[in-house]
Every structure is written in structure tokens, then in C-alpha cells.
Amino acid sequence: MANRAWRAGWLLLAGIALAGPAAAQDAKAGRDKAQMCVVCHGVDGIAVAPNAPNLAGENAAYIVAQLEAFRSGKRTHEQMSIIAADLQDADIADLARWYSLIKVVATPPDLD
Numbered sequence: 001m002a003n004r005a006w007r008a009g010w011l012l013l014a015g016i017a018l019a020g021p022a023a024a025q026d027a028k029a030g031r032d033k034a035q036m037c038v039v040c041h042g043v044d045g046i047a048v049a050p051n052a053p054n055l056a057g058e059n060a061a062y063i064v065a066q067l068e069a070f071r072s073g074k075r076t077h078e079q080m081s082i083i084a085a086d087l088q089d090a091d092i093a094d095l096a097r098w099y100s101l102i103k104v105v106a107t108p109p110d111l112d
Ligand code: HEC
Pocket: 033, 034, 036, 037, 038, 039, 040, 041, 049, 051, 052, 053, 055, 062, 063, 066, 067, 076, 077, 079, 080, 083, 095
């Protein structure tokens, strides 16, 4: 029993060492995971649902903080609270990386 737990611990450590920091926030994995977000936040992170914010180009740390807040219940929203409840830390990191890497060009209105 203890021996098995010990071995599982080593396998876990080996897995983490192999995965490395890059895999902890993988933009490609984030793009795949974002399939469940596109219906509201858009394929390119520009929202298509009128009540959803744009995520494209948003700071990764901000996205992580918001998803963690939805998951923990610190921030609540009828849709996002349900969606964030199923996200693992790695999912949040990947999604934040993906959205933060989308380039956004802002053009302020010409008000002369
Ligand atoms: C059913 C529509 C819907 C889906 C699907 C959805 N969201 Fe959202 N999301 C929203 C809405 C609406 C808000 C605004 C919440 C509020 O008003 O507090 C939001 C807010 C957020 C925020 C906070 C942004 C900010 O500016 O504070 C993040 C981050 C976010 N969503 C990420 C995701 C991710 C990642 C997924 C996919 C795993 C996802 N959302 C899926 C509707 C959705």
C-alpha cells in the first residue's frame, strides 16, 4: 500500500519533470480547450455573445485570476461559474496562454 503510493509519487514527479514549464501553459492545448468557449467568446477571442467580454489579447494573469475566481465562487455568473467549475489548473493556464497570445489592434475613433 505505502509502496504503491511511493511509486505513484515518483511517477507523478517524473511526469512533471518531463512536462516542464512550457506544457504547464501550452497555447496549442489552450486553443483546443477553447472550443467550449467559442460560442460566447468567439473563435478569435472577440466575443460573439452580447453579454460576454472579449478575451483576445487579455493579460494571462488576469484571465487566470478571473477563472480561478469563478471556480472558487469568489466571482459568480450563471454561465461562467458552471464552466469554470470543471477547469483544472492546467486548463486555466493553457486557456490563459492561448487568449493572451491573440494579437489585437485597437483603433480609437477619429473624433477630430
Ligand atoms: C455560454 C457563454 C459562455 C461560454 C461558453 C464561456 N463564457 Fe466566459 N464569460 C461569459 C460571460 C457572459 C462573461 C461575463 C461574466 C460577467 O458578467 O461577470 C464571461 C466572462 C469570462 C471571463 C472574465 C473576463 C473579464 O473580462 O473579466 C473569462 C476569463 C472567461 N469568461 C473565460 C472563458 C473561458 C476560458 C471559457 C471556455 C472554457 C468561457 N469563458 C466560456 C460567457 C461564456
